[in-house]
Amino acid sequence: MTNSQFTPGVAPGRLSPERYAANFQDVAPPLTAHAAAVAADRCYFCHDAPCATACPTTIDIPLFIRQIATGTPEAAAKTIFSQNILGGMCARVCPTETLCEGACVRMEAEGKPVEIGLLQRFATDTLLEKQGHPFTAGAPTGHSVAVVGGGPAGLACAHRLALKGHKVTIYEAKPKLGGLDEYGIAAYKAPEDFAAREVAWLLQVGGIEVVTNWALGRAGDGTLDDLLGRHDAVFLGIGLSGVNALSLPGGELATPATEFIAALRQADDLATLPVGRKVVVIGGGMTAVDAAVQAKLLGAETSTIVYRRAQAEMPASVHEQEHAATHGVRIICNAAPVAIHAVAGGLEVEFARTETGGAGLRMLDDTFRLKADQVLSAIGQTLGALPEGVKTAGPKIGTDGAGRTSLARVWAGGDCAPAGEDLTVNAVAQGRDAAEDIHSFLMGA
Amino acid sequence: MADLRSNFIGIKSPNPFWLASAPPTDKEYNVRRAYEAGWGGVVWKTLGAEGPPVVNVSGPRYGVIYGGDRRVMGINNIELITDRPLEVNLREIKSVKRDYPDRALVVSLMVPCDEESWKAILAHVEDTGADGVELNFGCPHGMAERGMGSAVGQVPEYIEMVTRWVKQYSRMPCIVKLTPNVTSILPPALAAKRGGADAVSLINTVKSVTSVNLDDFCPEPMIDGKGTHGGYCGPAVKPIALNMVGEIARYAETRGLPISGIGGVTTWRDAAEFLAMGAGNVQVCTAAMTYGFKVVQEMISGLSDYMDRKGFTSVEEIVGRAVPNFSEWQHLNLNHVTKAVIDQEDCIKCGRCYAACEDTSHQAIAMGEDRTFTVKDEECVACNLCVDVCPVDCISMKTLPLGTVDPRTGRKVAPYANWTTHPNNPGSSNYTCGITAAE
Structure with a gap:
C-alpha cells in the first residue's frame, strides 16, 4: 500500500486489504435464529395488516412472520416468494422505513417497528441456502414471451410467466442479469455476490432462456419488430439507461455516479479502484448517497453531497441520510452547481446558494467553491432510445395499469415505466403484474 | 414500607x-x-x-x-x-x-x-x-x-x-x-x-x-x-x-x-x-x-x-x-349493561379487536376506510374479547347508567335482577314458560 487517504488526486489502494473488507461487509448483518425468534414475537398479526398494504408487492407479512415464529422459515420464504420472487434482494435494499416498517402499528405504539426487513432476509436466506427452488415451471402453453432487460422487473415478469407455462427468453444488454441489483446498488447492501446468486436461484424455476450482451435496437442484435415476430408478447424492462448530464461549464469533468458504482460493483479487487482524496457528489437521491458513502469507504479523505434544495426535500430517505452522516459524509443543502473549474492540483466546484420561494428554486448571488479531486454527478437517470411506436408519458414509457404500452403485444414495467418510486420492489410488482396480464391476454381470458 | x-x-x-x-x-x-x-x-x-x-x-x-x-x-x-x-x-x-x-x-x-x-x-x-x-x-x-x-x-x-x-x-x-x-x-x-x-x-x-x-x-x-x-x-x-x-x-x-x-x-x-x-x-x-x-x-x-x-x-x-x-353465576346482575369503548387516541390500528369480534364474536366492531375501529353498541354484548386481545390496552368497558336504553336490546337498563328471579328460569317464581304478555 503506497497510497493513503491523504494521497493527492485520484488514486487506488488508499486502504489496507483488511480495511476494504471491513468497509464493504454487510451493512445490516443478518439475524441469528434466536434474534429472529425474538423479533418475530413482536408481530401482532394485525388484521388486514398495514405493513402488507404498504408493501408494493403485498407480501403477507404477518403470515410469514408467524411462520418464522413457529419454526418454519422455509414456509415463510415461500409466502414471501409467492408475491415477490426477489424477496431476498428486497429484504436488503427496500427502504423499509418508508414502506412496511413505516406502516407497522408498533411505530404508533412505541416508535419501534417489527424488524420486517431483517425477518424477511432471515426467511429468504434460509431457503436460498438450501439451494432448492420452491416453484416449478407450469405445463407448457406453447406461447413464448420476450423479456427485454434482466433487471428486477424483467426477472419478476419472466419468473411469473414461467410459472404459467410460457416459454420465456430474457434479452439483456449487459454481460450479467440483475440490472441495478447487480450494477447499481451499494456493494455493502448485498455483499458476497448476492445479486448473481439470487438470479441463478430464480432461474432454477426452468423454462427461461437467457441471452446476454444483446441490446434492443443495436445493429446485429435485433429490433422490437424482430422480437414481436419471434414471440407472442414482449415485456420491456429496460430501465433508465441514460443519465442527466450536468449542463454547466466544466460539466464534462464530472463522472456519472452510476458509472462509479457499477465499476465498484464489478471490481474483483477494490484496491484497484481509483478514488479521489476529496470527492464531491452532486445530487440528493439514493444514488448520490450510495456513491458518496462508497467513495468514503474506498478511502476518500472527504466525501461531500451537495443538494440544490432543502434537506427535507432530499429524495434519499432520512435513513439513507443518516447512513451517509454516520459514515462521515458531509451533506450540504441549498446549493446548486454553477461550474466546475480545473485548477492547479485538481478541481473546484462552484456552487450558488439557493432559496426555495413561491416561484420555485432561486439561485442567489452568494457563491462558494469546494475543492475536489473527483466530481460525481447523480442528478437522475433517463430513458434511453425507445423502439419506434412506443409512446412515452412524460419521462417514462406510457402504460396502463396492467403495464400495456401503446403498442399491441408490448408491455413495460420497472424504472422505465411510470408509477411509484424507482425501487426494486416496485419493479418486481410491475413485472409480476404485467406477466399476469400477458398470461390473461395469451390465454384469451 | x-x-x-x-x-x-x-x-x-x-x-x-x-x-x-x-x-x-x-x-x-x-x-x-x-x-x-x-x-x-x-x-x-x-x-x-x-x-x-x-x-x-x-x-x-x-x-x-x-x-x-x-x-x-x-x-x-x-x-x-x-x-x-x-x-x-x-x-x-x-x-x-x-x-x-x-x-x-x-x-x-x-x-x-x-x-x-x-x-x-x-x-x-x-x-x-x-x-x-x-x-x-x-x-x-x-x-x-x-x-x-x-x-x-x-x-x-x-x-x-x-x-x-x-x-x-x-x-x-x-x-x-x-x-x-x-x-x-x-x-x-x-x-x-x-x-x-x-x-x-x-x-x-x-x-x-x-x-x-x-x-x-x-x-x-x-x-x-x-x-x-x-x-x-x-x-x-x-x-x-x-x-x-x-x-x-x-x-x-x-x-x-x-x-x-x-x-x-x-x-x-x-x-x-x-x-x-x-x-x-x-x-x-x-x-x-x-x-x-x-x-x-x-x-x-x-x-x-x-x-x-x-x-x-x-x-x-x-x-x-x-x-x-366471589359469587355464583346465578347471582350476577343480568340487568348490568356495559359496552366496549375504543380510545382512538391510544389505538394503534392493529385490528385485532376487529378480527376477534368479526370472526369469533358478535360483529360489533366496525372498520373504517382509514382503519378507524369503532364499537357498534347495537351489536355489542360486552363479551370483553376485544379488551382481552388488544395489545395496548386501549379498550375499556363503559357501564350504561340505569334508565338508559341499550341499543342492542332496545330496553332500558333496569335495577339489579338475577337469574333466580328471571322469567326464563323454570326454577323462578316469575317463570313464564317462554310466553310473553303480548302473545
Whole structure:
C-alpha cells in the first residue's frame, strides 16, 4: 500500500486489504435464529395488516412472520416468494422505513417497528441456502414471451410467466442479469455476490432462456419488430439507461455516479479502484448517497453531497441520510452547481446558494467553491432510445395499469415505466403484474 | 414500607412469601440462599419414610410451556420427593432453623398411608425445631402410583384419617396440601378440616403432558424414548388455583379454614390476588425456578407499595377481601349493561379487536376506510374479547347508567335482577314458560 487517504488526486489502494473488507461487509448483518425468534414475537398479526398494504408487492407479512415464529422459515420464504420472487434482494435494499416498517402499528405504539426487513432476509436466506427452488415451471402453453432487460422487473415478469407455462427468453444488454441489483446498488447492501446468486436461484424455476450482451435496437442484435415476430408478447424492462448530464461549464469533468458504482460493483479487487482524496457528489437521491458513502469507504479523505434544495426535500430517505452522516459524509443543502473549474492540483466546484420561494428554486448571488479531486454527478437517470411506436408519458414509457404500452403485444414495467418510486420492489410488482396480464391476454381470458 | 409480617396459624415470618415444597427447597444450601434473598418462609421438599430414599430419573425432569419470547408460562415436573437420605435432610433442617429463627420453616411429608409410618416421621421432624408440617397429598406423578401423594388427596376419607394421626402424634401445626386433580376441591378441604388440620395449602400440581416430541412421537419430558404425565405449575395454573382457593374461602363449612395459596404466584400482584381470595399467605416455586430467589424482592416492594397506597397496615387486612364478591353465576346482575369503548387516541390500528369480534364474536366492531375501529353498541354484548386481545390496552368497558336504553336490546337498563328471579328460569317464581304478555 503506497497510497493513503491523504494521497493527492485520484488514486487506488488508499486502504489496507483488511480495511476494504471491513468497509464493504454487510451493512445490516443478518439475524441469528434466536434474534429472529425474538423479533418475530413482536408481530401482532394485525388484521388486514398495514405493513402488507404498504408493501408494493403485498407480501403477507404477518403470515410469514408467524411462520418464522413457529419454526418454519422455509414456509415463510415461500409466502414471501409467492408475491415477490426477489424477496431476498428486497429484504436488503427496500427502504423499509418508508414502506412496511413505516406502516407497522408498533411505530404508533412505541416508535419501534417489527424488524420486517431483517425477518424477511432471515426467511429468504434460509431457503436460498438450501439451494432448492420452491416453484416449478407450469405445463407448457406453447406461447413464448420476450423479456427485454434482466433487471428486477424483467426477472419478476419472466419468473411469473414461467410459472404459467410460457416459454420465456430474457434479452439483456449487459454481460450479467440483475440490472441495478447487480450494477447499481451499494456493494455493502448485498455483499458476497448476492445479486448473481439470487438470479441463478430464480432461474432454477426452468423454462427461461437467457441471452446476454444483446441490446434492443443495436445493429446485429435485433429490433422490437424482430422480437414481436419471434414471440407472442414482449415485456420491456429496460430501465433508465441514460443519465442527466450536468449542463454547466466544466460539466464534462464530472463522472456519472452510476458509472462509479457499477465499476465498484464489478471490481474483483477494490484496491484497484481509483478514488479521489476529496470527492464531491452532486445530487440528493439514493444514488448520490450510495456513491458518496462508497467513495468514503474506498478511502476518500472527504466525501461531500451537495443538494440544490432543502434537506427535507432530499429524495434519499432520512435513513439513507443518516447512513451517509454516520459514515462521515458531509451533506450540504441549498446549493446548486454553477461550474466546475480545473485548477492547479485538481478541481473546484462552484456552487450558488439557493432559496426555495413561491416561484420555485432561486439561485442567489452568494457563491462558494469546494475543492475536489473527483466530481460525481447523480442528478437522475433517463430513458434511453425507445423502439419506434412506443409512446412515452412524460419521462417514462406510457402504460396502463396492467403495464400495456401503446403498442399491441408490448408491455413495460420497472424504472422505465411510470408509477411509484424507482425501487426494486416496485419493479418486481410491475413485472409480476404485467406477466399476469400477458398470461390473461395469451390465454384469451 | 408497609408492615408485611405474617402470622399464619401461629407460624411467624417477616413476610407472607414462602417457597413451596419443591426442588428449590431440597437442600440446606438452597434454603440458606432463599432466606438470604429475603424469603419469609420455606416449606422443605417432601421427606419420605426412613430407609433407602426414592430414586429420581436422571433424564429430563421438566417440561415447559412458553409464551412469547420463551417466557416460561408453565412447568411440568416428574421429580419425586427428596431422593436424599432422611437423616441428612433432618440434620440440615435443624441447622438452618437454628440459624434463621425468624423465618418460617415447615417440613413437607409423604410416607405410606399407615399410622406407624406417620407416627415415626413426626417424631423425627419435631426434633428439628421446624415450625410445622405440611402433608403432601398432592403430587400427581410417580408417588401416586405407590398409593401416596394425590392418591391420598383424591380420597377424602384418607385425608381425614392421616390428618387425625398427625394431630394425634404431634403438637406441630399441620397444613394439608391439596391436589387440584379432583372434580371438586371442597370434599378434600372438608376432610382436612374434620381431621383437625390447622390449614390447607393449594394447589399442588395439575396432572399434565406439556408437549410431544414430533420426531420420536413421545410425550415430553422424554426419558429414553418414554414419557409420563407430570405435575403442572407456574403462571398457567394460577386461574385454577385462584378458583379453588376462593371456593374454600367462601363455602360455609370451610370458611375460616386458613389457606396457604399456591399456584403460579409470580409477582406481588399475583400474591395480593391470592390474599384477597382468602389465602393467609402464599407459596412460590416456578417464579423462583425461572428467575432465581431474587424475585421475592419485587414481591416485597410491590406488596408493600400496594398496601401503602391502599392504607392497609397489615397483610391480614387484605386476606379474604374479595371473597364476599366471589359469587355464583346465578347471582350476577343480568340487568348490568356495559359496552366496549375504543380510545382512538391510544389505538394503534392493529385490528385485532376487529378480527376477534368479526370472526369469533358478535360483529360489533366496525372498520373504517382509514382503519378507524369503532364499537357498534347495537351489536355489542360486552363479551370483553376485544379488551382481552388488544395489545395496548386501549379498550375499556363503559357501564350504561340505569334508565338508559341499550341499543342492542332496545330496553332500558333496569335495577339489579338475577337469574333466580328471571322469567326464563323454570326454577323462578316469575317463570313464564317462554310466553310473553303480548302473545
